Amino acid sequence: MKMNSAAAKDVFTYVSSQSSEQRLSTYRGRFVCRYAYGRAMESLVQGEKGQDFVGVHIDGDVCNFVLCDGVSMSYRGDFAARFLGHTLLEWLGKTREWSSAGFAGFMREITVAASAQLKQLIPPSETPSLLREVLEDKQRLGSQTMYICGRIELPTSKRKQGRIWMAWQGDSRLRFWRHETEISEHFRGTMQTNERWSTLTGPVGGQPHVYQTRLEYGMPMRLQLYTDGLDDLDPIREPLPDEQIQVLLEARHTGGLQDDAAFLELKW
Amino acid sequence: MNYTIQASQRTPALIIYLIDISASMNMLMDNKRRIDVVYEALSLAIRQMVFRSTKGNRLTPRYRIAILAYSDDVYDLLNGIKGIDEIAAAGTLPDLTPKRFSDSAKAFRQAELILQSELPSMQDCPAPLVCHMTDGVATGEDPEPIARRIMNMSVPDGNVLVENIFISDHMLDQPILQPRRWKGIHPETVLQDEHAVKLRNMSSPLPESYREMLAEADYQLAPGALMMLPGSCAELVSIGFQMSAATPVRA
Numbered sequence: 001m002k003m004n005s006a007a008a009k010d011v012f013t014y015v016s017s018q019s020s021e022q023r024l025s026t027y028r029g030r031f032v033c034r035y036a037y038g039r040a041m042e043s044l045v046q047g048e049k050g051q052d053f054v055g056v057h058i059d060g061d062v063c064n065f066v067l068c069d070g071v072s073m074s075y076r077g078d079f080a081a082r083f084l085g086h087t088l089l090e091w092l093g094k095t096r097e098w099s100s101a102g103f104a105g106f107m108r109e110i111t112v113a114a115s116a117q118l119k120q121l122i123p124p125s126e127t128p129s130l131l132r133e134v135l136e137d138k139q140r141l142g143s144q145t146m147y148i149c150g151r152i153e154l155p156t157s158k159r160k161q162g163r164i165w166m167a168w169q170g171d172s173r174l175r176f177w178r179h180e181t182e183i184s185e186h187f188r189g190t191m192q193t194n195e196r197w198s199t200l201t202g203p204v205g206g207q208p209h210v211y212q213t214r215l216e217y218g219m220p221m222r223l224q225l226y227t228d229g230l231d232d233l234d235p236i237r238e239p240l241p242d243e244q245i246q247v248l249l250e251a252r253h254t255g256g257l258q259d260d261a262a263f264l265e266l267k268w
Numbered sequence: 269m270n271y272t273i274q275a276s277q278r279t280p281a282l283i284i285y286l287i288d289i290s291a292s293m294n295m296l297m298d299n300k301r302r303i304d305v306v307y308e309a310l311s312l313a314i315r316q317m318v319f320r321s322t323k324g325n326r327l328t329p330r331y332r333i334a335i336l337a338y339s340d341d342v343y344d345l346l347n348g349i350k351g352i353d354e355i356a357a358a359g360t361l362p363d364l365t366p367k368r369f370s371d372s373a374k375a376f377r378q379a380e381l382i383l384q385s386e387l388p389s390m391q392d393c394p395a396p397l398v399c400h401m402t403d404g405v406a407t408g409e410d411p412e413p414i415a416r417r418i419m420n421m422s423v424p425d426g427n428v429l430v431e432n433i434f435i436s437d438h439m440l441d442q443p444i445l446q447p448r449r450w451k452g453i454h455p456e457t458v459l460q461d462e463h464a465v466k467l468r469n470m471s472s473p474l475p476e477s478y479r480e481m482l483a484e485a486d487y488q489l490a491p492g493a494l495m496m497l498p499g500s501c502a503e504l505v506s507i508g509f510q511m512s513a514a515t516p517v518r519a
Binding site: 041042043046048049051072073076077078123124127128129130131133134135137138194255258259 | 276277278314315318319320322323324325326327328356357359484517518
């Protein structure tokens, strides 16, 4: 879903659909936002939902964003990714409580609603008995997703110093450039595969990682987030043209994506 | 060559089970017949593969399996290689009925033939695994040369892995009191049984990726352990079958 309801006012929203692809596209306002979404070839062929999620909402000099990678080994990873994606996008737009403890508490609180919804997602009646038993076991253990979310408030004439706040758990990529120098080492060692959010217990594998820093006026920055389906981007430090990112999303060299892929890049 | 390719629908893992169904499998272990302990452990391993193969409500065929039971002859219980989705659809595994002798060489030779046929089309797949379960000395030809030939077969992900589960109470000088804390059999581990030494020679080193998967299930096998389990209790037999299904998959 894409909305540019008032271009003159610099308002833009994109929320991925898990049932269709989004070619690499760009929105240009105070932020330059590139976004894309693709499903694994396996899911495409079967007509299944993707298990990633990406959402962004820009309102002038403020941007909220969420990227999730549902855990396919858990029950209906697509659900956890979608639920958490929408919930965090809404929370980022209205919260005033930015402490690490406050965020961790919120991530636990929302498990009640998530678990209630997950309970309604029962396996189809025609499911073979062994598969049904396994799915029911998984359902009891909950649905899980990795995530990165954040909010950027750019410096303005009224607000001399801007701010970026981000939180994450899991191994999705979070990369940050100041001017043209990558400064992602702040996050190194914190992108752990065994960390995620669960509908059953909230944060798993430790507490959410939270990062916050001031943004200087006039300093060009680039923030890039993507799920592991696009891990071909890992060694690339330079900005890639749209067509080349699209080539990675189509992944013709491997007969299509091997895993779902969500991509979001913000420049200001 | 590091056993890191993930099992997926396009690059499924191949696991060949060789199950000894000689008469001694009627003997009791933990108040059950050995053959029943093995059947339960194999069923649990299949269930684990199903667990690791679901995406949404669908079972993706990330594993392909052959089950060869052997005694004087070899019995192909699945009539060829079957996808984990086909096995799950069938619901239960075929019965294992003990017979007479224990000609493991015949079983390894049939596994070798399967691998010779399959490997050319498995170049992008995880290295296949042969999981052999026995409770005694092999009758017939020596299986070790055939197992060695199998261990020398390879795909880019690594050499074919051979794992042995040896149901025996007398293999180690000390009993394993805490299977989850046990460090595994290593090349220098003292073995009390000549046949166990032979089986160790036929066992691949445990790949690090498998060791990590087992660690996630809280089994603390140490680096350098071999793919060999003493089946002195039902839990150790079960660990052995779980090891066979520890091919990396995408989380």
